[in-house]
Amino acid sequence: MNVKLPGLAIFFAVSAVVAGMALAAPPRVPAGASAAPVGLAGSPASVVEHHGNRERTGLYVAPNLTRAAAAKLHLDAAWKAPVAGPTYAQPLFVAGSAGKPDLLLVATERNQVTAFDAANARVVWQRTLAPPVPRRQLPCGNIDPLGVTGTPYADLASRTLFLDAMTLDPGGPRHKVYALGLDDGATKKGWPVDANASFHAGRLAFDSRVQNERGALALLHGVLYVPYGGHWGDCGAYHGWVVGIPVTDPAHPTAWATEAEEAGIWAPSGIASDGAALYVTTGNGSFGLRGWGQSEMIGRLSPGPRFSGQAADFWAPQNWRELDNSDVDLGGTGPMVIDLPGANPSRLLVAMGKDGKVYLANRDRLGGIGGPVVAAEFVHGPIINAAAAYRTPRGTYLTFLGRGAACPGGGSGATHMAVRIAAGAPPRMATAWCADGGGRGSPMVTSTDGHSDAIVWVVGAEGDNRLHGFDGDTGAPVVTTGAMSPVRRYVTPIVAKGRIYVAGDEQVYAFRTD
16 A cells, blocks of 8 residues: 555454344354354443454344433443553443453554543553654654554453564664453563564565554454554555464464555455455555566455465456555444345355445355456545444444535535445445545444444544444434543544543543433
């Protein structure tokens, strides 16, 4: 991706039981592996990863957030949670047990990690891991300083918070992957893992100075997966990387990297999974590349990570070279896993591009370079954010940041939109609604039971900095809250135990209906 915006676009996948609701069929799991029910990570109790689930659909079950109740949503003025520095990573929520409080976990660009008591914003523990890297110490970029950018992962089984931090060491900038105890913030034995010293993909060595970690982390079958792209400005010989670190053996990571330089994995939602495989989207490769080198790709990686290179395990558009040369890549949006009952094919991956198009690919056989199952242009301009997906009695929807090309009623001033997907052979897509979300935030969705009272929530990031709620079927406004401190682009809210949390600069906010 050349001249990238500091965020990522959207590969949405409406899938599986998102946040406790079934949108996807049970995944096929490799021999010897086991997978939890799809959507378990997005249950109402805890939010352990980006968008609440491994499918990255951003759908939460919140029984108290009916549309009528949501109209009364307001900032909890007594809940004050200051943090140090800009915040790009999504907060996480770990439900308390055995006398432990509910924890809200926030990591910032100053490498400060804080566990707040979610009930009252009391600091349970706080750590500054290492000095972040000033912009002047990097060959390019637009985040200053650069610390924790990608959303961490909270592993409930081992009570561990995993994250990547860009640190300023005596030898220069270094990416380090940390494992912190959820209950005390202490660094676990064998961690952090130094990227420069430990990451290799064949003969290719990892160079922290030109690699950035913007995408959300994932955990599958005991292996932590971390995606990497480049900095804004495309400096140096960076690649798209996925690194797998066994959580019980961090000294022996494995890695895969794109053949093409600059084909970074940089979308905010990072890596998606159906419980059996990992899915990523890559950006545009370097100019002058003679052949395709895994740029502009939806790729399926086996646990490890391993990439077969077979046509069944990737899809790239026929015009990949044109997209490369024009910096109109797929990499700004992460993939989403979704199932669409009654459609052929029904097991899908959703991708969105800086060309304004939404793509549906067959998850069982991606098909190599060629045409996707469905592609349609819905936006004038690029789609970059973390999209969401949800289902109501009226249909299955994708919602994302973008100025619609054909909004009902014109959609003047709209910044966000929803597309309805209908079952068919192949599936069909059409614009459902457009609305003004006040800025450049990424959406998430709440439903009282997985399909009723769907509300799309968006923060007016780098705009009005207010929280907006829209009717999931019509886009009609449900509520707009008071303004917060500046919120960074592509930031998404989360929902936990009936409250909505938003991380802004220097402050985390809680919203309530009572």
